[in-house]
Amino acid sequence: MKLQRNGRTKALAIGAMALVGSLSLAACGSDNNNSSTSDPKASGSAGASAAQIACAGKGQLLAAGSTAQSNAIDVWKAAYGSACSGTTITYGGGGSGAGVQQFNQGKVSFAGSDSPLKPAEVDASKAVCKTGQGIDLPMVGGLISIVYNVDGVDNLVLDGPTLAKIFDSQITKWNAPEIAKLNPGVNLPDADIQAFHRSDDSGTTDNLTKYLSKAGGGAWSYPSGKTWAGKGGQSANGSAGLAAQVKQVKNSISYVELSYAQTNSLKSASINTGASKPVAATAENAANTFAKAKVAGTGSDLALELDYATKDEGSYPLVLVTYEIVCDKGNKADTLDAVKSFLTYTISDAGQQAIGSKGYVPLPKELVSKVQQVVPTLA
Amino acid sequence: MTSSPPATSAGRDRRPRRDSRVGDKIFFNLSRGSGILLLVIMAAIAGFLAYRSGLALSKDEGNFLTTFEWTPDAPKPVFGIAVLAFGTVISALVAMAIAVPVAIGVALFISHYAPRRIAQPFAYLVDLLAAVPSIVYGLWGALYLVPHINGLTAWMDQYLGWTYVFKTTMPGATPRNLFTVGILLAIMVLPIITAVTREVFRQVPRMHEEAALALGATRWEMIRTAVLPFGRPGIISASMLGLGRALGETIAVATVLSANNVLSLHILDPGGGTFAQNIALKFGEALPFGRDALMASGLVLFVITLLVNGAARLIIARRKEYSA
Numbered sequence: 001m002k003l004q005r006n007g008r009t010k011a012l013a014i015g016a017m018a019l020v021g022s023l024s025l026a027a028c029g030s031d032n033n034n035s036s037t038s039d040p041k042a043s044g045s046a047g048a049s050a051a052q053i054a055c056a057g058k059g060q061l062l063a064a065g066s067t068a069q070s071n072a073i074d075v076w077k078a079a080y081g082s083a084c085s086g087t088t089i090t091y092g093g094g095g096s097g098a099g100v101q102q103f104n105q106g107k108v109s110f111a112g113s114d115s116p117l118k119p120a121e122v123d124a125s126k127a128v129c130k131t132g133q134g135i136d137l138p139m140v141g142g143l144i145s146i147v148y149n150v151d152g153v154d155n156l157v158l159d160g161p162t163l164a165k166i167f168d169s170q171i172t173k174w175n176a177p178e179i180a181k182l183n184p185g186v187n188l189p190d191a192d193i194q195a196f197h198r199s200d201d202s203g204t205t206d207n208l209t210k211y212l213s214k215a216g217g218g219a220w221s222y223p224s225g226k227t228w229a230g231k232g233g234q235s236a237n238g239s240a241g242l243a244a245q246v247k248q249v250k251n252s253i254s255y256v257e258l259s260y261a262q263t264n265s266l267k268s269a270s271i272n273t274g275a276s277k278p279v280a281a282t283a284e285n286a287a288n289t290f291a292k293a294k295v296a297g298t299g300s301d302l303a304l305e306l307d308y309a310t311k312d313e314g315s316y317p318l319v320l321v322t323y324e325i326v327c328d329k330g331n332k333a334d335t336l337d338a339v340k341s342f343l344t345y346t347i348s349d350a351g352q353q354a355i356g357s358k359g360y361v362p363l364p365k366e367l368v369s370k371v372q373q374v375v376p377t378l379a
Numbered sequence: 380m381t382s383s384p385p386a387t388s389a390g391r392d393r394r395p396r397r398d399s400r401v402g403d404k405i406f407f408n409l410s411r412g413s414g415i416l417l418l419v420i421m422a423a424i425a426g427f428l429a430y431r432s433g434l435a436l437s438k439d440e441g442n443f444l445t446t447f448e449w450t451p452d453a454p455k456p457v458f459g460i461a462v463l464a465f466g467t468v469i470s471a472l473v474a475m476a477i478a479v480p481v482a483i484g485v486a487l488f489i490s491h492y493a494p495r496r497i498a499q500p501f502a503y504l505v506d507l508l509a510a511v512p513s514i515v516y517g518l519w520g521a522l523y524l525v526p527h528i529n530g531l532t533a534w535m536d537q538y539l540g541w542t543y544v545f546k547t548t549m550p551g552a553t554p555r556n557l558f559t560v561g562i563l564l565a566i567m568v569l570p571i572i573t574a575v576t577r578e579v580f581r582q583v584p585r586m587h588e589e590a591a592l593a594l595g596a597t598r599w600e601m602i603r604t605a606v607l608p609f610g611r612p613g614i615i616s617a618s619m620l621g622l623g624r625a626l627g628e629t630i631a632v633a634t635v636l637s638a639n640n641v642l643s644l645h646i647l648d649p650g651g652g653t654f655a656q657n658i659a660l661k662f663g664e665a666l667p668f669g670r671d672a673l674m675a676s677g678l679v680l681f682v683i684t685l686l687v688n689g690a691a692r693l694i695i696a697r698r699k700e701y702s703a
Contacts, residue, residue, distance in 0.1 A: 067663070095663035097452075192551045199638040201664035226664050227450050234552060234637040234649045237660060241521075241634075248526060249553050 053345045055084035057338030064092035065099020065112030068203050068257065069140040069322040072355040073112065076346050079354060087338050096203060096322075103325055104128055109335040110343075111325040112139075114203025116296075116303035125327065132329030132379075135301040137371050139346055141361035143286035144208055144318040145261035145268040148253040149246050150174060150189060157182045159272040160215030160309075160317075166253060167195055167212065168220065169232030174251060182272055189251065196245050196254035199235035201226040207320040208255050214308040215273075215317060255318075258283065259359020271318065274311040283361045285316035291364040293321075300328045300374045304367075319361070329379045340378055347371045425681075432675035435668065443675070447640045449657065451672035452665060458672050460679055462642045466557055466651035467680070470632070471625040473561025473646070474568055479618050481565070482572035487602060489573075490580040502577065509570035517634030520563040521555075525635065528554050528562070532647050547647045555637035557646045560653075563631055568621035575620060579613025580606055612695045619691030623684055629655035654680040 063073070073091040080089065092099075096113040100121055103111035106128045116136040117125065125134030146163065148156055153174075158166070162178045165171040171178055175188040198205045205228055212220035222229035236245045243260040246252045253269075258281065261268050270278035279285050289310055297303035308317050324346075326339060345351050352362035363371075436443055438456055446459020485505060489498045532547065532554045539545040583606045591601040607614075633656040637649035658673045665673060 093663075095665075097664050097666045097669075101667065192549075194551055194553070196637075199633075199636075200660035203664070223453070225450070225453060227453075227661075228639075229450070233639070234555065235639055236555075236637065237633055244521070245553065249551075251551060 052348055052350050053080055053083040054341055055086065056341035057335065058086040059088070059334065059338070061087055061089045061335055061338045061342065062092075062108045063089065063099075063110045063112065063324075064094055064102050064108045065325075066096045066114045066203060066322050067093040068114055068142065068320070069112045071259070071358055072140045072360050075354050075358055076342070076351060079351075080342055080345055084341070087342070089342065095201075100325065103134065106332075109326075109332055109339050113323050113325055114206065114320065116301075116323060117325060125325075129327035129330035132327045134325050135299075135328045135374075136297060136303040136323040136325055137343065137347075137374060138302055138304055138321045138363065138367060139324045139343075139371070140322045140355065141286065141290055141363045142320045142322070142359075143258050143281060143283070143316055143361055144204060144211075144255050144320060145258050145266070145281045146253065146255055146271070146318070147243070147246050147261050147264075147266040147268055149249065149266070150191075150251055153183075153186055153188065154267060155183075156186075156267070156269040157272050157278040158269045160212065161217040161219045164212045164216030164219035166193055167197065167208075167233065168230045169195070170219065191251040194249050194252040195233040196242050196249075196252055197228045197230065197233050197235050198239075198242065199228075199237050202238075203320065203322070204239065204255065204257060208318065210306075211308040211318050257320075257359065258286075258361070262359050271316065273309075273315065273317055275313045275315070279314060279316045281316055281318070283356065285314050286319045286361045287364045288312065288315040289317060289319045290321065290361070291366055293367070295370070300377060302370055302374060321363075326378060328377075331378060336378065340375060343375045343378075344372075347375060428674055428678040428681065431671045432678045435671035435675045438668070439672070447642055449640060449661065449672075452669040456668065456672070460654070460676050462640050463652050463654045463657050463676060464679065464683070465642050466636075467626055467653040467655075467683070469646060469651070470557045470560045470564060470653060471622055473558055474564035474625045475618060475622055477562060477565035478568050478572055478621060479614070482569055482617070482621075483576055483614060485569075485573045486576040486580055487606070489577050491598070491602060491606065502574075505570050505573050507570075508566070509574075513567065513628060513631045514634070516563060516567055517631035520559065520631060520635040524563060525553055525555055525559060528559055532556075532558070536647060544644055545647055546645055548645055549648050552649050553637070554647065555635055555649045557636070557651050560632050560636050561646075563635055564625040564628055567628060567631065568625050571624060572617045572621040575617035576610060576614050579610045579617070583609045615694050616691055619687060622687055626684055626687065627655055627680065628653075629659045632656040633659045 070091060070093045073089075077089045077091065080087070091112070092108075096111075096115065099108070099111035100113055100117065102108045104121065104124045104127070113136070117134050122133055126132075128134075146158060150156070158179070159182060162171065162182060165178065172193055173190065174193055175190050180186075180188055203226060206224060206226045209220070209222065209224040209229070213222070213224050220230075228235065234245070236242045239256040239260045242254045242256050243264040243266060246254050246256075246266055247264055256266075260266075261281070268281040270280045272278045289306065289312075290304075292310065292312060292315065293304040293306050295302055296305040303323070304321055306319060306321070310317050324343060326343070331339060347363075347368055349368075352368065356362045435451065435458075439446075439451075439458060440455050441448065441457035441459050443459050445461050446457060447462050449458045449463075450456070451458045489502050489505075493501060535545045536547045540547070587605040587609065588601055591605045592598075596604060632653050636651065636653070636656060638652040638656060638660065639650045640652070641650045643650055654676050658677060661669065661673055
């Protein structure tokens with residue numbers, strides 16, 4: 001058997017290599033296209049922003065962390081790379097935890113993170129930053145859509161306590177009185193709710209559960225966290241997995257980032273926050289919430305305190321912001337210029353608008369100007 | 380060839396002999412070195428896993444063996460392997476229950492029933508199943524198998540629900556459960572088990588088979604009396620090989636299973652988890668302590684796999700005495 005297999009596995013290996021080779025060639029090809037001419041949209045935005053990118057520094061810029069912002073980084077990387085050919089940016093995903101860990105070990109020049117540095121992590125960062133410490137710069141805004149798949153219901157309205165009960169299996173029917181009260185005149189089916197949550201640990205889950213514990217009116221009895229704690233329900237891996245389930249399964253409900261709701265054309269629920277009318281899950285409404293967020297960090301640290309229980313008109317409460325983590329002082333000398341140049345671009349209007357079309361939320365002007373004041377002071 | 384004394388004495392005068400002795404020495408040392416290196420690597424892996432697990436276990440506020448939750452990075456770290464061990468074993472058992480009979484059937488067909496012209500390409504086809512990457516199985520399972528298996532699970536719920544095991548308690552839920560995972564794993568381990576049993580069946584002494592036929596046995600009786608008893612140790616070791624893969628399968632399970640921390644004997648309800656799936660899903664966002672905890676669960680899987688392999692060797696060793 002072994003002898004027979006040998007020849008065959010060799011042939012398979014050659015076939016596989018050929019396949020991989022052609023795939024990676026194709027990938028290179030499409031990359032090139034994006035930055036040159038064949039895709040009008042991409043080339044338009046890259047061309048427009050290229051004029052505003054001030055290149056500085058040379059060589060390789062390493063970064064790692066949150067996967068929630070990796071699509072945004074990809075967009076920026078393409079635009080920045082086409083303008084500044086001297087700098088190569090490598091962003092390894094792998095999660096916020098891994099990113100912060102690598103930052104504090106001095107392996108990467110900046111890290112992407114779903115949550116601001118904890119005090120212990122700030123202390124640890126002093127070893128790497130030497131003359132300074134790690135700070136959080138809000139960079140990529142996003143929102144969490146409550147997506148659902150119920151026939152005949154197009155404008156579902158929910159609120160914090162109801163969401164908490166749905167995701168904790170305390171409400172199990174779509175025509176439960178709590179839901180019916182929020183949706184007068186809507187014909188809700190007498191069907192079981194299929195609630196889906198993330199099976200992997202995720203910053204999205206963290207933000208949702210923060211919202212549920214702040215705005216759930218006591219219905220969410222668990223601490224917030226990246227690991228799902230609620231009772232019952234079903235799970236899937238990643239936002240893509242959740243979106244696929246909601247699409248497939250009737251009477252389902254789940255939570256995904258805006259881009260997944262858009263690309264899978266799923267229906268998103270509006271949130272009754274206590275404002276005069278329910279707030280829809282749109283980028284504008286999320287930007288309103290960011291605009292009113294308080295800066296919780298001190299000095300040049302711009303960690304935000306989001307108001308999940310906001311009742312302001314047109315403020316969508318289920319938002320998330322991811323940070324870039326850098327040293328305020330004591331960044332690595334050989335990459336400092338490149339970091340400053342790249343972050344100057346990402347927080348510019350052009351940079352923020354470029355990710356807006358990818359399902360992210362461009363940060364509002366007030367917040368942008370705060371970050372823009374910090375970036376040039378990095379040393 | 381040079382076993383008789385005159386031949387060796389004659390050989391002693393020849394020069395090339397000495398060269399080959401040097402070669403022997405080098406080869407001997409190289410192979411001994413490889414053996415030692417392997418042992419060192421194994422010891423290093425085991426030591427590393429045990430050390431990191433020790434770090435995590437000393438701070439676990441729950442019982443590592445009986446706790447259902449997996450929240451090592453919470454302020455109060457609580458994590459346990461109960462659900463993971465249960466899910467791993469159950470899904471692997473379902474896979475074995477489906478794959479072993481089918482694999483024996485396929486192997487018998489190839490070795491004893493199919494005409495030679497069909498047998499060879501057919502065997503290739505089965506082997507090709509092993510060449511499909513597991514993520515492809517996972518995607519196929521999630522996008523095709525799960526939406527299409529509803530009929531089967533509904534049927535099982537209706538007619539076999541009285542067994543408790545096949546009762547569904549979550550109406551309308553998708554069948555992303557341990558049973559579906561078991562079916563997927565069965566397909567994945569099928570080629571391994573088939574390939575090994577097929578070769579064993581081919582080695583059944585022709586004399587045994589012909590003797591059985593000469594005594595008037597039909598083909599089925601010949602297989603029952605001559606082929607299967609001879610092949611039993613091979614079937615067992617093939618199954619264990621497959622079981623090893625089923626226990627450790629990661630990404631296909633992570634794609635298909637609706638994981639949670641509930642231990643339920645209703646294997647048609649979505650839920651449960653396996654060691655490898657849990658590690659794959661939790662590793663990315665885990666903090667250093669959470670990673671240690673995951674390594675502890677990896678150590679348990681390592682031990683379970685060792686036990687399974689050891690048990691298989693024991694069974695085979697005992698059977699050998701009988702069949703000799």
